[in-house]
Amino acid sequence: MKLWDKGYDENQRVDAYTVGQDRQLDLRLAKYDVMGSMAHIKMLESIGLIEHDELPVLLDALQEILRTAEDGTFTIDDGIEDVHSQVEFLLTQKLGPLGKKIHSGRSRNDQVLVDLKLFMRDELRQIAEGVVALFEVLQEQSEKYKDALMPGYTHMQVAMPSSFGLWFGAYAETLVDDMEMLVAAYNVANQNPLGSAAGYGSSFPLNRTMTTELLQFDTLHYNVVAAQMSRGKTERSAAYAIAGLASTIAKFAMDCCLFMCQNFALISLPDELTTGSSIMPHKKNPDVFEITRGKCNRLQSLPAEISLLTTNLPLGYQRDLQLLKDVIFPATTEIKDVLSMMCFMISHIRINRDAINDPRYDYLFTVEDVNRLVLSGTPFRDAYREVGMQVQRGEYHPTREVHHTHEGSIGNLCTAQIKAKMERAYAKMK
């Protein structure tokens, strides 16, 4: 049975093909669909399209459905196309003709839009919470190991001294930029599309400001065509934010794989967080970081996937848009999962304080020694040459003294300033 039933049966193959994964995926929208309906009918009552005494009856029935959506017992029946149809079906089943009244002045097109806006707003909030948690773990590790030196590489060649404090802290600060992108995506999501109906508005005198306030949106998509065009844009903005965050985490995961390699041996994990081999008895592999790297690299294809799905679609609703859910829904789950796993793993990373003393890292200190000469009066180019000649002749002996003081350097990590920067960014989401 379809909402749009006109007395003929749709071919079953057409039905299965066009409904696709909706019956499953839409379960994640159920809560938001009911919230949208509640706001819509309160507004309909205010403009006289629902009677004063009908409103509480409808709200009670919706509240009951909301409860099932929240406790996970809401399902979409076989033969019902999507969440929007299921909610209306349940209402009509319970209340008869009254249930049929709620769809005045709206379409499933703006219903799914409002569901997705509310869904995305919540998901982005949860992702941001995960980012803050990861940020805190990284900052803790950074402070804990701020005195421990590690080799810094450029071109994969030994370059200059770095520190574990600098390494952990670098990823913490990079997460602030990722947070800014999440905030931007959040702002795009935080606009009310309800009232755009099929995409061209309605001849009813809808009060869109009222639903905006009821659903606690920051503002509304005023132009009804723009509201409809936000389908895809909302997802694309979130996709960019998720992909940016994923790129940070993928790089960190790659660093961990590299630094756990015996040739580097800069970090290690407790045995129980590593994985073994079926043939090589000595193995303690960094599979968690590898899976993380793979998942995050895959997540970086999100914006491209969404672009290809929506490129050259004309304005107005097109069914292609339904497929956005297939792409973005698993992605939000995945990034949250990755964030929580990385928090757990990072808090268990052990560092090798001695690694830096290996003779292979002697040349890390050449710049320190050049600078020391400069500070005692030798012009930089002469000092550079002097140390360069020592290296050339095999006579260079590092002093191994590192004294960095400027902002953001080994000796002055600016952890508090970076934390304040994160707090400023995150505050924009609340």
Ligand code: ARG
């Ligand atoms: N499942 C549909 C979607 O996600 C809901 C909107 C259906 N609208 C329509 N005109 N067929 O896009």
